[in-house]
Amino acid sequence: MDLVKKGPIRYEPQKDDQPIMIEMAGVTKEFVKPSGEVHTVLQNINLQIAKGEFCSIVGPTGCGKSTTLGLIAGFEQPTSGIVKIQGETLRGINKHAACVFQTDNTFPWKTVIDNVSLGLRLRGVSKSEAYDEARVWIERVGLKGFEKHYPHQLSGGMRKRVALAQCLIIQPQILLMDESFSALDVHTRSLMENELLTIWEQTSASVVFITHDLEEAIALSDRVIVMTAGPAATIKGDYRIDLPRPRNVSEIRFDPDFMKLHEQIWNDLRDEVMISYEQIYKSQ
Incomplete structure (x- = not known):
């Protein structure tokens, strides 16, 4: 069985024929530095993510992974190109998405139930109904x-x-996660990864997961996107992860097929990491 299916970069729905949830077409993003110099973070990104798909993005530091999520x-x-959500051009905040970042986004002065129910309360749901759903x-x-x-008691x-x-x-159609588990110890991280997969399998949400950890990306995902080193980063590789589900992220890492996947994707990623290190060294 061909476990790794690489490219083309423009993804087409597989046999389940799920509709496209997220599309980036010819997307370039530039920022103006304080010096006035134009810095190109991303260049000509073409990416499609299907409804219900778990897609991880990996790449060297500074390649624009978080910018892509943003x-x-x-x-x-x-700066140029378009981002579409369910076929409609995105203008302003994506109302179909929810974000989990590396840092805690809980309010320290609110209890767990108040934090969890807040999203519903802001949408006009009564306190009692919001509490019931939060529980x-x-x-x-x-x-x-x-x-x-x-939160400080947890x-x-x-x-x-x-x-x-x-x-x-709030039952988002898209879940965006940016290094969400990187600050956790290895055992807690493994538990949270399995928890995430369990919950995701019960929903139809599309997940875009940013990580520096290739093992984590493979263990969780249906696809792994490899980005080139910046500046002007683009997509280098698009890999379909044909490992069986449901998965236990701790156990799957010892599977020979997982190891084969890791070796093949790392061959792509390693070159970009080395380019990134050389750029950092030269800039010092």
Whole structure:
């Protein structure tokens, strides 16, 4: 079995024929430095992500992974090209998406149930209804009994569970995650990765997951996108991960097929990492 299917960069729906949820067509993003110099972060990005697909983006530091996520979220607008969500050009904030970042996005003065229910309350749902739904999601992320705790009373992993419940309670069609588990210890990280997969498999959300960890990307994803080193980064490789689901991220890493995938994708990624290191060295 051909476990790795690389390219073409422009992705077409597979046999399940799911509709395209996210499309980036010819997207270039530039910033103007304080010196007035124009810095091109991304250049001619063409990417399609299907409904319900779990897609990870990997690449060397500074290649524009987070910028890509920001464009999909609508935090930034492309300098050229277009971003489409469900076939419609994105203008402003992406109302179909929710974001989980590396840092905690919980409010320290609110309890777990208040943090989780906030998204519904802001959408006009009554407090009692929002609390009822929040209790469901708090239990789904394994925090039943901690409803009245404050974030400072929770571990890092538990706060990440709160952040996930905060996002998922509004039932987003797109979940955007930027190095969301990188600050966790290895055991908690593994637990959270499995928790994420369990919840994702119960929804139809499309996930865009940014990570520096290639093993994490392969273990979680349907596809792994490899980006080139910046500046003017673009997509170098587009790999379909044909490993069976459901997966346990700790166990799948020892599968011979997983190791083959890792070797093949790393061959692409390693060259870009070395280019990035050389650029950093020369700039010092």
